[in-house]
Amino acid sequence: xxxxxxxxxxxxxxxxxxxxxxxxxxxxxxxxxxxxxxxxxxxxxxxxxxxxxxxxxxxxxxxxxxxxxxxxxxxxxxxxxxxxxxxxxxxxxxxxxxxxxxxxxxxxxxxxxxxxxxxxxxxxxxxxxxxxxxxxxxxxxxxxxxxxxxxxxxxxxxxxxxxxxxxxxxxxxxxxxxxxxxxxxxxxxxxxxxxxxxxxxxxxxxxxxxxxxxxxxxxxxxxxxxxxxxxxxxxxxxxxxxxxxxxxxxxxxxxxxxxxxxxxxxxxxxxxxxxxxxxxxxxxxxxxxxxxxxxxxxxxxxxxxxxxxxxxxxxxxxxxxxxxxxxxxxxxxxxxxxxxxxxxxxxxxxxxxxxxxxxxxxxxxxxxxxxxxxxxxxxxxxxxxxxxxxxxxxxxxxxxxxxxxxxxxxxxxxxxxxxxxxxxxxxxxxxxxxxxxxxxxxxxxxxxxxxxxxxxxxxxxxxxxxxxxxxxxxxxxxxxxxxxxxxxxxxxxxxxxxxxxxxxxxxxxxx
Amino acid sequence: xxxxxxxxxxxxxxxxxxxxxxxxxxxxxxxxxxxxxxxxxxxxxxxxxxxxxxxxxxxxxxxxxxxxxxxxxxxxxxxxxxxxxxxxxxxxxxxxxxxxxxxxxxxxxxxxxxxxxxxxxxxxxxxxxxxxxxxxxxxxxxxxxxxxxxxxxxxxxxxxxxxxxxxxxxxxxxxxxxxxxxxxxxxxxxxxxxxxxxxxxxxxxxxxxxxxxxxxxxxxxxxxxxxxxxxxxxx
Numbered sequence: 001x002x003x004x005x006x007x008x009x010x011x012x013x014x015x016x017x018x019x020x021x022x023x024x025x026x027x028x029x030x031x032x033x034x035x036x037x038x039x040x041x042x043x044x045x046x047x048x049x050x051x052x053x054x055x056x057x058x059x060x061x062x063x064x065x066x067x068x069x070x071x072x073x074x075x076x077x078x079x080x081x082x083x084x085x086x087x088x089x090x091x092x093x094x095x096x097x098x099x100x101x102x103x104x105x106x107x108x109x110x111x112x113x114x115x116x117x118x119x120x121x122x123x124x125x126x127x128x129x130x131x132x133x134x135x136x137x138x139x140x141x142x143x144x145x146x147x148x149x150x151x152x153x154x155x156x157x158x159x160x161x162x163x164x165x166x167x168x169x170x171x172x173x174x175x176x177x178x179x180x181x182x183x184x185x186x187x188x189x190x191x192x193x194x195x196x197x198x199x200x201x202x203x204x205x206x207x208x209x210x211x212x213x214x215x216x217x218x219x220x221x222x223x224x225x226x227x228x229x230x231x232x233x234x235x236x237x238x239x240x241x242x243x244x245x246x247x248x249x250x251x252x253x254x255x256x257x258x259x260x261x262x263x264x265x266x267x268x269x270x271x272x273x274x275x276x277x278x279x280x281x282x283x284x285x286x287x288x289x290x291x292x293x294x295x296x297x298x299x300x301x302x303x304x305x306x307x308x309x310x311x312x313x314x315x316x317x318x319x320x321x322x323x324x325x326x327x328x329x330x331x332x333x334x335x336x337x338x339x340x341x342x343x344x345x346x347x348x349x350x351x352x353x354x355x356x357x358x359x360x361x362x363x364x365x366x367x368x369x370x371x372x373x374x375x376x377x378x379x380x381x382x383x384x385x386x387x388x389x390x391x392x393x394x395x396x397x398x399x400x401x402x403x404x405x406x407x408x409x410x411x412x413x414x415x416x417x418x419x420x421x422x423x424x425x426x427x428x429x430x431x432x433x434x435x436x437x438x439x440x441x442x443x444x445x446x447x448x449x450x451x452x453x454x455x456x457x458x459x460x461x462x463x464x465x466x467x468x469x470x471x472x473x474x475x476x477x478x479x480x481x482x483x484x485x486x487x488x489x490x491x492x493x494x495x496x497x498x499x500x501x502x503x504x505x506x507x508x509x510x511x
Numbered sequence: 512x513x514x515x516x517x518x519x520x521x522x523x524x525x526x527x528x529x530x531x532x533x534x535x536x537x538x539x540x541x542x543x544x545x546x547x548x549x550x551x552x553x554x555x556x557x558x559x560x561x562x563x564x565x566x567x568x569x570x571x572x573x574x575x576x577x578x579x580x581x582x583x584x585x586x587x588x589x590x591x592x593x594x595x596x597x598x599x600x601x602x603x604x605x606x607x608x609x610x611x612x613x614x615x616x617x618x619x620x621x622x623x624x625x626x627x628x629x630x631x632x633x634x635x636x637x638x639x640x641x642x643x644x645x646x647x648x649x650x651x652x653x654x655x656x657x658x659x660x661x662x663x664x665x666x667x668x669x670x671x672x673x674x675x676x677x678x679x680x681x682x683x684x685x686x687x688x689x690x691x692x693x694x695x696x697x698x699x700x701x702x703x704x705x706x707x708x709x710x711x712x713x714x715x716x717x718x719x720x721x722x723x724x725x726x727x728x729x730x731x732x733x734x735x736x737x738x739x740x741x742x743x744x745x746x
Binding site: 289299301303304354356382406407408409410411412416419421422424425426427428430439460463465467468470477478480481490492494496 | 633722727
């Protein structure tokens, strides 16, 4: 038996496929990045809503048998499978077994299966007693028709919905942070309710016809202290009324205390909650910008109101600058982009991310570049370099594009002094004025221009200036008119926006 | 090239580079710096005509005789000082051409108000470049190579001399292909002193005194510059 389990664990551990499947399921159930997750979530929510609806409808109306079957078998089955999967992906038994086996071999110690399994199962059990897991488990039990009391289990199906509402989780988290204060309050409440309950019971049990038991007295006490005051039980003696006055005052004090605790807990966490919302939201888009640093450069970048940029987030370590950015109407978060955890929060795997390192410090920018590249090579990094001497360091760090404001401006000044006419031209080209846009046309196989020569395309008639071709990383400047366009060439053209668009549109289609 | 002279205020990060470049291009240069360390740096780098003085003092500025310089370039490290200097220079010397550097939008506005003829914004071009990288990465890279003069392909402006064969030709009729260069745009003196891109689609008549801006490999540009001096060959 031991041998069998061990070899099974070893086989599972070795199987790449098993691990991939497990990871996929985990991602589907718990992750954020899986593109199919939203369909699964919608499906489960649909099941919950229909099942609850059937039960509520059934209270007064007869329902067809197939609906009952749907509710009883199908929904329960799906929930059961979900529960088992969640339990399965919670931890990795085979990993523990294999690790223990290797350790045992290493130390020449007898391999013991039982302690490892115990450890593994204990972890699973720990998961099973978390509130979410309990709700999942109870939601499997169907609203078993003959036993009316079992119908209450349908409430757990409603509770299952909580998994899909982020705000409840955050609320619970905030409340648990104030555990100590709230527990103190609860204890105090318990103490006052019991004391007042006992007092009223002793004083009025014989006199007041409504109070017949200690339970009645405690019930009255709680109803009074919470200022609910149904009025079904009320004190009739002066002593009883005095007690109720004291209870009412204590109640008001306690409610205001509880309110203030919860409010302060929320206001403490409010900015954090807001920030995590911003991050969550940005993670939903397929491609977005992370802009590090809200300085001159970033402001300038946003001022270029040519095309509106929606999918971006600004990170800055300085709270003052973050506040400034928010005041200016941008989505900003106070985070340190050079920290691994910060960038890890973003959907690195599934989204196309471009990071702009625009802080004023080169060290910071290099660090962010390295950080981003260490998380995923897929992240595109555009970094600002202030000191021209350390360009090579940025290249080593893996930055995809470099911005050198100092160098650019130095060249510009030099040009402005030596060749003022050209300055205007270069400036217009660099700032992308509409008459002088330099744009690129990426040729793919289906483009009608593939196989045509430069002369045939006749750029001049389109009022375009053909500057060159980038082919396999090399740039051919002003190729002869006999040059034939190939697939995957990138053509560099200059001209007015409309000319470029017209040209693109005309050659987009297939032959 | 006749000797052109520049009065450069500031020898900080930008001043240093500009001074070096202008020196290479054969300009006569006078450097003024108020920071002692930068002043010493300029001396060390081999510039002869360097002065260390307080630029907030008007009488000292007047002694410099800025009116004898073609352009005044203000690139002081301290932006407040830079604005103040621009203002002083403008109030003292109405005629001078003042070029200033700015490192923020607010400063750009202030410098313009202070009377600078041209303000170059440190971040404007770079901020634009981000857009360009995001939208068209390849052309941005190539363009940068051209502007920075990395791959031997560069921009050049040239004046059409009197009696050139280009005279009286229309831009559409000139075939630039044999010269291996491209015409980007020009200043047509007939239409006023503004730069016109060739891609606007207007056919211009070339006259002597017009300036052409071309792009191409250095040697080809040199050859073309020689070429346009030739007179029209009579067929």
